[in-house]
Amino acid sequence: MDIVVMARALFGTSLGFHIIYATIGVGLPVMIIIAEVLHFIKKDPDYALMAKRWTKGFAILLAVSIASGTIVGVMISLLFPDFMEIVGQVIALPFQMEIFAFLIEAVFMSIYLYAADRLPPTLRLVSIISVALGATASAILITDVHAWMNTPAGFNITPDGEVTDVNTWAAFFNPSFGVTAIHVTLSAYMTVAFLVASIAALRLMRRKITKAERAYHKKALTIALYFGALMSLATAINGHETAQMLHEYNPRKLAAAEGLFETQRYAPLSVGGYTSLEDQRVKYAVEIPYGLSFLAGDRLDTEVMGLNEWPEELWPPLYVHILFNVMVGIGTVLILIAFIALFWKHVLKKEFPSWLLATLVVSGPLAMLAIEAGWCFSCIGRQPWTINEVLRTDEAATKSNSVGFLFYLFMTLYITLLFVTGFVMRYYFKRNPVRKDLDAREA
Amino acid sequence: MEASTLAITILWSLLFVYSILGSLDFGAGFWGMIYGKNEEKSASQIANRFLSPTWEVTNVFLVIFVVSVVTFFPFATTLLSNVLLVPVGLGVLLLTIRTTFMVFQHHADRYKDLLRLTSGFTGLIIPALLVSILPITLGGFVSFENDYPRLQYGELLTHPTLYMHILFGLSTELFISAIFLMDYAKEAEDWNAYDTFRKHSLWLGPVSIAIAMLTIGTFPGEASWIVDNIQEHWVAFGLSLLFFIIGYAFLFIRKKDGRRGLARPAVIMVGLQYAVAIYAYGAAHLPYLIYPDITIAEGFTNPDTFYQMLIVYAVGFGILIPAFFLFWRLFLKDRRYLKQE
Ligand code: HDD
Ligand code: HEM
Ligand code: HEM
16 A cells, blocks of 8 residues: 555544544543432432442543544644644644643543542532533544634645745634534534443343342433433534535535535435446435435525536545445434433333333444544545645655554554453453442442 | 744753653553562552552643644654654554553453553653654754655664663653652652662662763764753753752751651752753754754744744643642642552
């Protein structure tokens, strides 16, 4: 493989790995806050136990999230130096602010983890809220850089590559920042809610389980379902706005997402299938008439641009249509699952049947898959540009011939770490099952 | 002051903070490994108790340093990243292994030994990789092929200065961490650990100074510019040596209870010793980031962006100071944490 491809693959995989842990790092503190607050209101010790056990899991995952974050932070400079040269002049602020967000998170996380028993309850709540604020702020700030890459603003560039007229705040508040930041935050919250639901559902499917355990897991599942339902709905509504942002600022990406070749009004939305270059259309898709026009502009007669407006070498890979569909499809399915489960609980007032529990078990991994698909869509859909219409990826990437060697090393690392974290989580929670904690409380 | 000089001064300050925090962190990992198994267990407990809540904060300082380099000196990234891809890449790879294993060690006690060995060994290898960057900046190890910078691995790996730099880094790391952990053990009133760390400070101090001086002697021929500059700054280096001598002397003072060593003053003196030395070395390194290819003025971002970044720094640290204070109270001062079983 050539060096540029290797550099892209190495960076993409590193981010894909980081995002798994980072997403949990953004969402889980919020779940812990909810449990802490419920404990504060209801005085039910189950919620305190929940907060404690989630914090343990969080501590294990946080190590990987920080370590892999350090990797991507260093790697972005190493692998895309010409990109960072522009970033340093134009959009350095969010990068720097992000670090202070990390510091806040790191300091308060240590306090919450290692000093919880020495703190009064209010200070404990303040600590975990600071953790959540730090994590969300860091996600929003790094997303700002990403948003700026999609809709660059706040500078001019001369033909020989010199950056002039820098306006840092115009770059900071670039056109897609708002919607994108909200989308990333909401989707992270929703993903963690479904992950928690997955684990609770998995436990509830066990036959040998005491009454106290059942009550405990049901409470966890209820929190997760409410929060998940709310967040998935919000994600979808905001996703609609994100698509409209694309329509306005990045029509090439929207055209690729929908496999639309000819510019047209009353454009249909193609669900599923794959984009065929020869046939210039999406094959094997279900077409919703006028759907795309409506998605893009809230009107059936909105004109949507097709890929043929651009020369073919400026098209992103056509498979981004699949990535986009995976994200949107999973988003829709998860909304349904959450609301069906809540309907079962509150309207039918019945126990969850095992098919529903089994569906809930897969909901968390599905949400994570949607996150991965969404990011890959967003980054790959920007190709061949790294900074949209400013800097091409092959210009931005390093030319160092050591990339290949590092690529294999890091792949090995990621695969190993995925297994090792899984193993440590299992090992720890097997040795410290809920029952043990519940029994300890009884005694 | 020139904006670019201010920027490099901030960068050196961050480097100073990270080199101290990093020495403590990596050194504590190493001591934790050495004393993990045998009868002097309390030395290892002290090291680990310090390490548990602090590694995250230390790690963030590494990230601040990296981000500051590329945002303050964006025009240097192309050169720096091409030349440093492998050492820095390997460094973060090992750092990941270390961080994760160190945390996992608390959750999977059956594998403690393996995990402890990992964190101890990486506590030596990572600093070695990081200090190997220093000789690269001195000149003579970077060449250009069709305008494209390449690190001359062959020359670097066979040059004695690389190995002296590594020795220098390791002896410094172990000295700083030993003397600091001695003070930490005193706070915890763990006299067994105190004696262990004092013993190590005693031999590591002079050794680290001797190695530092010998290292300058091995600088490559291309680095005569910095040797000249170092001689010009002899006052500062002399002051640094003086701080060392005073700090070292504090280790021998006998107190009322019959114990030897004034731990806190000794730590402060050693801190000053390194602060002065790092700034003096930094001043001697000017105006080059990498000799002779790039100077700080050539690498510097535009001043407007830089001043906005300064505001972010000021606000950021302003918010954080109360948090650091709470942190210090809880982990470096609170007897309930220090003396737990
Ligand atoms: C649980 C995850 C999840 C779910 C269910 C959704 N999204 Fe999403 N989406 C993301 C997670 C995500 C993401 C991973 O967070 C992305 C990647 C980059 C970004 O800014 O957010 C994203 C990007 C992203 C983009 C591209 C933005 C860009 O490239 O600038 C669009 C147009 C949408 N989303 C639209 C939607 C729609 C219409 C959804 C309807 C249900 C939807 N998303 C559900
Ligand atoms: C939207 C995607 C991302 C999200 C949601 C995210 C979120 C997070 C979170 C929650 C952490 C843990 C922070 C802590 O506890 O200290 C983290 C660590 C980190 N992330 Fe990411 N991140 C994302 C992408 C990136 C990218 C693209 C970069 C680099 C360019 C990056 C750089 C870092 C760094 C350097 C750290 C480690 C900071 C430390 O040492 O604590 N992240 N990230
Ligand atoms: C965390 C989730 C993310 C994932 C899974 C992800 C995925 C990817 C992938 C697969 C690529 C390679 C694209 C290609 O070359 O075909 C890529 C490139 C890149 N991404 Fe992202 N990305 C994420 C977030 C971010 C963020 C938050 C930033 C901004 C700070 C970012 C900046 C970049 C850059 C600079 C490149 C390389 C240049 C390019 O190929 O355009 N990514 N990413």
